[in-house]
Amino acid sequence: MADHAILAGKRVLLVIAGGIAAYKSLELIRRLRERGVTVRAVLTEAGARFVTPLSVQALTEDTVYRDLWSLTDESEMGHIRLSREADLLVVAPATANLLARMAAGMADDLAATVLLATDKPVLVAPAMNVRMWQHAATQANMALLESRGVRRIGPNDGVMACNEYGPGRMAEPMEIVDAIAGVFAAESHRPLAGRRAIVTSGPTHEPIDPVRYIANRSSGKQGHAIAAALAALGAEVTLVSGPTRLPDPAGCRVTHIETAREMLAACEAALPADIAVCAAAVADWRVDGAGDRKLKKDGGAPPALALTENPDILATLSRPGERRPALVVGFAAETGDVLAYATAKRARKGCDWIVANDVSPGTGTFGGSDNTVHLIRADGVESWPTMPKDAVATRLAEAVAEYFTGK
Ligand code: CTP
Numbered sequence: 001m002a003d004h005a006i007l008a009g010k011r012v013l014l015v016i017a018g019g020i021a022a023y024k025s026l027e028l029i030r031r032l033r034e035r036g037v038t039v040r041a042v043l044t045e046a047g048a049r050f051v052t053p054l055s056v057q058a059l060t061e062d063t064v065y066r067d068l069w070s071l072t073d074e075s076e077m078g079h080i081r082l083s084r085e086a087d088l089l090v091v092a093p094a095t096a097n098l099l100a101r102m103a104a105g106m107a108d109d110l111a112a113t114v115l116l117a118t119d120k121p122v123l124v125a126p127a128m129n130v131r132m133w134q135h136a137a138t139q140a141n142m143a144l145l146e147s148r149g150v151r152r153i154g155p156n157d158g159v160m161a162c163n164e165y166g167p168g169r170m171a172e173p174m175e176i177v178d179a180i181a182g183v184f185a186a187e188s189h190r191p192l193a194g195r196r197a198i199v200t201s202g203p204t205h206e207p208i209d210p211v212r213y214i215a216n217r218s219s220g221k222q223g224h225a226i227a228a229a230l231a232a233l234g235a236e237v238t239l240v241s242g243p244t245r246l247p248d249p250a251g252c253r254v255t256h257i258e259t260a261r262e263m264l265a266a267c268e269a270a271l272p273a274d275i276a277v278c279a280a281a282v283a284d285w286r287v288d289g290a291g292d293r294k295l296k297k298d299g300g301a302p303p304a305l306a307l308t309e310n311p312d313i314l315a316t317l318s319r320p321g322e323r324r325p326a327l328v329v330g331f332a333a334e335t336g337d338v339l340a341y342a343t344a345k346r347a348r349k350g351c352d353w354i355v356a357n358d359v360s361p362g363t364g365t366f367g368g369s370d371n372t373v374h375l376i377r378a379d380g381v382e383s384w385p386t387m388p389k390d391a392v393a394t395r396l397a398e399a400v401a402e403y404f405t406g407k
Helices: 022-034 053-060 071-076 079-084 096-104 110-117 130-134 136-147 173-188 221-232 260-270 313-318 338-349 389-405
Strands: 011-016 038-043 088-094 122-126 156-159 165-169 196-201 236-241 252-256 275-278 285-287 307-309 327-334 353-358 373-377 380-383
Touching (some): 011 022, 022 053, 022 173, 038 053, 088 110, 096 110, 096 122, 122 173, 130 136, 130 165, 196 221, 221 275, 221 389, 236 260, 252 260, 260 313, 275 313, 313 327, 327 389, 373 389
Parallel strands (some): 011 038, 088 122, 236 252
Antiparallel strands (some): 156 165, 353 373, 373 380
């Protein structure tokens, strides 16, 4: 359970949308207030069909904010001030409809408008029928919101008010309290504030001609997760990404490139930096003399592609000099003798740390969600258990923070 002491004195703006779980939000208000949280509530029109404004008002001991167009509310408390004067926005219950409106950036009622106007962290507690939750539209909306930095608690599995079983039940009030404490704990833990980081991620595409290219199977998942994890610890992150199917991670500046040479130029443009993490699967070679005319079959022999070596971004950033980042981290994707090859690679590239992983067929690392890595530093090797790529990223970001804080 999260430490609730952090909650005292915090201000939460609670958006109650129209779902049967709204009754639990009344309990949530009580649990938060018991812990010293000031709660202000916005009730949607549909929300007011499930809980009465009077109950919400009595529990928050404040006005209940309902109408975008109410002259009194707007003059006494504009929607901008409503979000400005909160430390966190919590949407509970978050209905499929409100999630869709949030994802679309709509501002058609007070709830959607405060959520669009805010720069504060947002936590949603979805609650809906299992099929609505599992619908591709809801899943896509939720994924988009999460990629923008919206946090989520639940939904839980269970029997729902509509007598169906599955995920869709809103998290219990105390689980939401825990999640809120977790958000505040994460917000106050920013050991990399003031540090600049460059992260490379994804594959590169090397043109053969204007319509064809050489590429590789990198998904970019690990590099993107590292960029997000460094940003979550307060670093100012520039993510230089090759073509991937991933959304831009929250809180990072993203430069999209295609070729290794473009990746190098983007990294150099992002200097100076304190940290560089090269997680991209950069193509080692490009086609020499790839032209701007499409290669044609002319009935003769297939074209012979002459390859030439690409610049090594990791080695370039690791080169001693004034602009060298204080900590340069490379990756080593190996298919055997992982530690020996990766240790040699650390020396050859001149970087400080190498994150080595086994990408042999069957490990599922390429494109998969888990990773098994070894962190190789000057003073030895740490082997980490298999864990999701997000968790690898968080642990690596914490190690980077420890390097700078000396803890
Ligand atoms: N890398 C880079 N630029 C390149 C090639 C690789 O920045 N042109 C970086 C990768 O991002 C990774 C590390 O170097 O951090 C290791 O890359 P890898 O391709 O595994 O190593 P290679 O240099 O290709 O060595 P080998 O082919 O012997 O495995």
